[in-house]
Amino acid sequence: MKCAAFDAGICRSCALMGTTYAEQLAGKQRHCETLLAGHPSLEWLPPVASPEEGFRTKAKMVVGGTADDPTLGILDDEGRGVDLSECGVIAPGILATFPTLTAFIGHARLTPYDVPSRRGELKHIIVTEAPDGGLMVRFVLRSEEAVPRIRKHLPALLDALPRIAVVSANIHPEHKATLEGDRELHLTERETLPMRIGDVDLLLRTRSFVQTNTTIASALYRQAREWIDAADPRTVWDLYCGVGGFALHAAAPGREVTGIETSADAIESARTTARQQGLEGLRFEATDATAFALAQTEAPDLVIVNPPRRGIGRELAGWLERSGVRTVLYSSCNAVTLAKDLEAMPSLAPVRGRVLDMFPQTKHYEAIVLLERR
Structure with a gap:
C-alpha cells in the first residue's frame, strides 16, 4: 500500500x-x-x-482550517490542520462522506477549534460505518453554542447522506488531548447503530466501544x-x-x-x-x-x-x-x-x-x- x-x-x-x-x-x-x-x-x-487498506470502519478526524475551508485529518506540530480526506486505511464508505461533511461545516458555520489560540467550536468529527452501510456521525464541540445551527441544517445533511442513522453532539469543553467529553446530545430520533459483526447484530451507542x-x-x-x-x-x-x-x-x-x-x-x-x-x-x-x-x-x-x-x-x-x-x-x-x-x-x-x-x-x-x- x-x-x-x-x-x-x-x-x-x-x-x-x-x-x-x-x-x-x-x-x-x-x-x-x-x-x-x-x-x-x-x-x-x-x-x-x-x-x-480500507479496513477502518471508524474514523476519528480532527477538524482544522476554517469554516469555509475545513480539513479533516490530524494536526501538525504547530496545531494546524492536515487534510487526510483520502486516507487509505479508512473504509471507502466513510471517505465518501467527507465532501458532504466539510460542506456541512460551512453551511452550519461551525468554526474549527484552533488549538494554539484555544478558540473555535468544532474539535472532531467521528464517523462509524456499519457493514450494511449505515452511518453514525458525532460532532465533538467545545460547547453547546453551535448545536442550534447543527439542528437547523441537519435535515439537509440527512437528505444528502440518507445512510446516516445516528447524529449526536459531544460536548468537550476542556483543552486537553482527549478525543471527547462526558456529555452527549442526541440529535436524531435513533440513538443506536446496528453493527453486524460475526453472527450478531451489535447495537452501537454513541459512546460505546466497538472494534474498528x-x-x-x-x-x-x-x-x-x-x-x-x-x-x-x-x-x-x-x-x-x-x-x-x-x-x-x-x-x-x-x-x-x-x-x-x-x-x-x-x-x-x-x-x-x-x-x-x-x-x-x-x-x-x-x-x-x-x-x-x-x-x-x-x-x-x-x-x-x-x-x-x-x-x-x-x-x-x-x-x-x-x-x-x-x-x-x-x-x-x-x-x-x-x-x-x-x-x-x-x-x-x-x-x-x-x-x-x-x-x-x-x-x-x-x-x-x-x-x-x-
Whole structure:
C-alpha cells in the first residue's frame, strides 16, 4: 500500500507503511511468539490477515482550517490542520462522506477549534460505518453554542447522506488531548447503530466501544466461540464485555453467560441486543470487572477477558489463579501486558493462540489465547 501523506512525512500514524503486508503479518507473529516463548505448551494457529487498506470502519478526524475551508485529518506540530480526506486505511464508505461533511461545516458555520489560540467550536468529527452501510456521525464541540445551527441544517445533511442513522453532539469543553467529553446530545430520533459483526447484530451507542476492523472482529468472535463450544462450559463470565461481542457469541442453550463492563451505555446496548435476538441465559451488569470477580462466592467454568491495553492487572490475575476456573480466553490488544498477566497465572497454561491483524500498517495487533488449568 502507498500513501502520499506518509511519503511526504505529513502523517506517520501508519508506521509500517511501505513494508510488504506479508512482512508485517510475519513480524507481528514473531513478536507475539517471542513474548510468549516461556510457554512451550502453546500451539499457534495461523495468523488471520486483514485487508491491507480500507479496513477502518471508524474514523476519528480532527477538524482544522476554517469554516469555509475545513480539513479533516490530524494536526501538525504547530496545531494546524492536515487534510487526510483520502486516507487509505479508512473504509471507502466513510471517505465518501467527507465532501458532504466539510460542506456541512460551512453551511452550519461551525468554526474549527484552533488549538494554539484555544478558540473555535468544532474539535472532531467521528464517523462509524456499519457493514450494511449505515452511518453514525458525532460532532465533538467545545460547547453547546453551535448545536442550534447543527439542528437547523441537519435535515439537509440527512437528505444528502440518507445512510446516516445516528447524529449526536459531544460536548468537550476542556483543552486537553482527549478525543471527547462526558456529555452527549442526541440529535436524531435513533440513538443506536446496528453493527453486524460475526453472527450478531451489535447495537452501537454513541459512546460505546466497538472494534474498528469489522472483518477481523468477526474472525475474533468466531475463534472464541469455537474454543468456548469445545470447552462446553455451563457458566461463562465475559469481563470487559463492551457491547457484548464475546458474550453474545458465547450464548447457547443451557449456558449461563454474564457480561461485565463499566460503561452503562454499552451494557444497555448488550441487553437490548440479547432481547431483540431472543437469546436466553444472558445477564449484563455495569460494574468494574475486578471488583465483580472478587465479590463472587463461586467461580464460573470459563472466563473471557478482553481488557484495555494495560491488561487485567495483578489483582484480577491473582483471583483467576486462585479461583479454580478451568478455562480462560484472553483477548489482548497488547501482547506485552498479556505476557505479564500470564506470568501471574502459572496454574493456567496457554494451550492455543492466534494473532489477528486488527491494525494493518501499524505495529499493533490482536492476540487471543486459550488457557487451561494444569
